[in-house]
Amino acid sequence: xxxxxxxxxxxxxxxxxxxxxxxxxxxxxxxxxxxxxxxxxxxxxxxxxxxxxxxxxxxxxxxxxxxxxxxxxxxxxxxxxxxxxxxxxxxxxxxxxxxxxxxxxxxxxxxxxxxxxxxxxxxxxxxxxxxxxxxxxxxxxxxxxxxxxxxxxxxxxxxxxxxxxxxxxxxxxxxxxxxxxxxxxxxxxxxxxxxxxxxxxxxxxxxxxxxxxxxxxxxxxxxxxxxxxxxxxxxxxxxxxxxxxxxxxxxxxxxxxxxxxxxxxxxxxxxxxxxxxxxxxxxxxxxxxxxxxxxxxxxxxxxxxxxxxxxxxxxxxxxxxxxxxxxxxxxxxxxxxxxxxxxxxxxxxxxxxxxxxxxxxxxxxxxxxxxxxxxxxxxxxxxxxxxx
Numbered sequence: 001x002x003x004x005x006x007x008x009x010x011x012x013x014x015x016x017x018x019x020x021x022x023x024x025x026x027x028x029x030x031x032x033x034x035x036x037x038x039x040x041x042x043x044x045x046x047x048x049x050x051x052x053x054x055x056x057x058x059x060x061x062x063x064x065x066x067x068x069x070x071x072x073x074x075x076x077x078x079x080x081x082x083x084x085x086x087x088x089x090x091x092x093x094x095x096x097x098x099x100x101x102x103x104x105x106x107x108x109x110x111x112x113x114x115x116x117x118x119x120x121x122x123x124x125x126x127x128x129x130x131x132x133x134x135x136x137x138x139x140x141x142x143x144x145x146x147x148x149x150x151x152x153x154x155x156x157x158x159x160x161x162x163x164x165x166x167x168x169x170x171x172x173x174x175x176x177x178x179x180x181x182x183x184x185x186x187x188x189x190x191x192x193x194x195x196x197x198x199x200x201x202x203x204x205x206x207x208x209x210x211x212x213x214x215x216x217x218x219x220x221x222x223x224x225x226x227x228x229x230x231x232x233x234x235x236x237x238x239x240x241x242x243x244x245x246x247x248x249x250x251x252x253x254x255x256x257x258x259x260x261x262x263x264x265x266x267x268x269x270x271x272x273x274x275x276x277x278x279x280x281x282x283x284x285x286x287x288x289x290x291x292x293x294x295x296x297x298x299x300x301x302x303x304x305x306x307x308x309x310x311x312x313x314x315x316x317x318x319x320x321x322x323x324x325x326x327x328x329x330x331x332x333x334x335x336x337x338x339x340x341x342x343x344x345x346x347x348x349x350x351x352x353x354x355x356x357x358x359x360x361x362x363x364x365x366x367x368x369x370x371x372x373x374x375x376x377x378x379x380x381x382x383x384x385x386x387x388x
Contacts, residue, residue: 004343005070005385006361007051008353009038012377014053016071019372023349023363026372032074033065040124040338043385047132051385052151054122054137062121063096064137064151077151098122098137098145101158107141107168107175117141117161124338126180130187138177142168142194146206157206160192164211164229168197171232171251172297178337179233184240191246191261196221196232199248201261212261216250234277235337239286247289249279249337254291271310271319272303278340282365283348287314290350290366292335301332309352311366325369326360333358338381345386353379 006017013031032038037056044050053065053074065074076096098119106114120140128134133150143161145154160177168175176195183189188205191212198216202209211228218231232251239245248255248264253274255264268274273293282288289312295303302308306329309322333356340352350362357376362369 002345003387004345004349005043005387006341006351006359006372007041007043007071007381007383007385008359008373008376008379009041009053009338009381010353010357010377010379011037014038014041015373015376017359017372021345023345023361028373029071032071037121038380039121040381040383042125042127042383044127044132044135045129046127048385048387050127050132052125052127052135054125056121061096062098062119064122064125064154066151077149098139098143098154099156100143100161101156105161105166107166109169114166117143119143120174121176123176123178124180126182129182129184136180136182136190138180138192140174140176142175142177142197144177144180144190144192144206157202159202159204159207160200160209163200163209165197167229168194169230171195179236181236181238181246183238183243185243189243189260191236191238193233193236193248195234196230196251198229198231199233199236199261212257213264214262215255215257215264215266217253218251221251235279237279237281237289239281239283242286245286247279247281249276249291251275251297254279267312267317269312269317269319276335277337278335278352280340280342280350282350283342283344284346285314285348285365288312288365290340291319292340292352294334300334305330305332307331307333307354309350309362309366309369322362322366322369324367325362331356336380338383339379341382341384343384343386349384351382351384353382355379 002021008015013034016029019026039054041053051067055063109115122137124138126136137145179193181191198213200209235249244260246257254268307326310319333354343349353359355378359373360369361372
């Protein structure tokens with residue numbers, strides 16, 4: 001029977017939840033890196049024992065951690081024994097060096113004034129689908145980095161910032177590459193989403209990038225209806241069997257593209273609000289998608305205090321609220337962009353974490369939910385590993 005590993009990044013540490021294929025009895029690890037902001041953890045599809053983690057602190061900076069035994073032990077790639085014993089109690093090492101390539105340049109700030117690029121943290125790590133030592137990292141200020149030596153060294157793919165980056169602006173949470181998607185059928189095709197820069201694609205392994213925003217409308221942020229960049233994209237998702245079909249949760253609007261992002265069409269339909277952060281696809285049903293609407297861009301909590309996941313299924317144009325097992329009164333949590341994931345069992349499980357510290361699981365595609373962890377720090381990210 002397959003096993004499930006849930007990787008949870010929180011404001012004050014990382015947690016690993018394990019269960020067998022029944023998804024009934026969960027074991028929760030003690031916090032890893034307790035007290036640190038863990039923006040994202042993700043396991044390698046090429047090696048079930050390999051996990052990368054983004055560890056961040058406003059005081060100590062950014063560190064990449066790596067586990068080669070499923071999260072039992074961790075090391076900082078590129079750090080020496082002396083650095084591991086440094087006075088500060090944390091390793092610096094090569095894995096903490098993220099340097100923008102070439103002339104840094106400037107981008108526009110909220111008020112339109114030029115602002116120099118400044119590295120702050122890694123929001124998202126996306127391991128290669130075929131090589132456990134290769135991974136991509138999405139940074140704030142917005143850039144994409146790549147490692148080919150298991151995280152020891154990272155190098156920027158500077159072509160992304162050549163895609164009109166002077167016009168990108170920070171969203172409320174900062175200006176970051178927060179989503180990276182790898183095309184399983186074309187190793188040179190990569191998608192990224194930037195808040196608030198837009199959505200971009202490379203077909204050359206990261207050398208050159210182009211905006212893929214036709215059909216997006218942002219009248220409140222961008223007066224030019226034909227603007228290629230500057231859209232506040234919250235999350236994009238795809239299914240490995242149909243990598244040309246993309247789904248997007250935007251700052252207002254849920255959208256779909258059937259041609260690798262060349263054109264987007266709105267599918268918000270009957271959602272009570274088309275503002276939210278995460279979006280994901282059922283592993284066994286590539287046309288079934290999930291979102292978590294919240295009240296508005298200023299009120300980051302569920303409408304009417306009712307926590308509802310919405311599902312749009314194959315062949316249907318209507319969204320249905322999924323509420324069984326979720327709080328339907330006095331609930332004012334949020335679900336962040338990287339805090340939803342799906343497993344790969346025969347009946348796909350759906351998972352999400354909240355800013356209130358709960359992690360919910362639905363073993364039946366969203367029909368019913370239960371909390372598999374509670375009272376954690378605010379959840380930043382949830383990722384799945386389906387193990388043999």
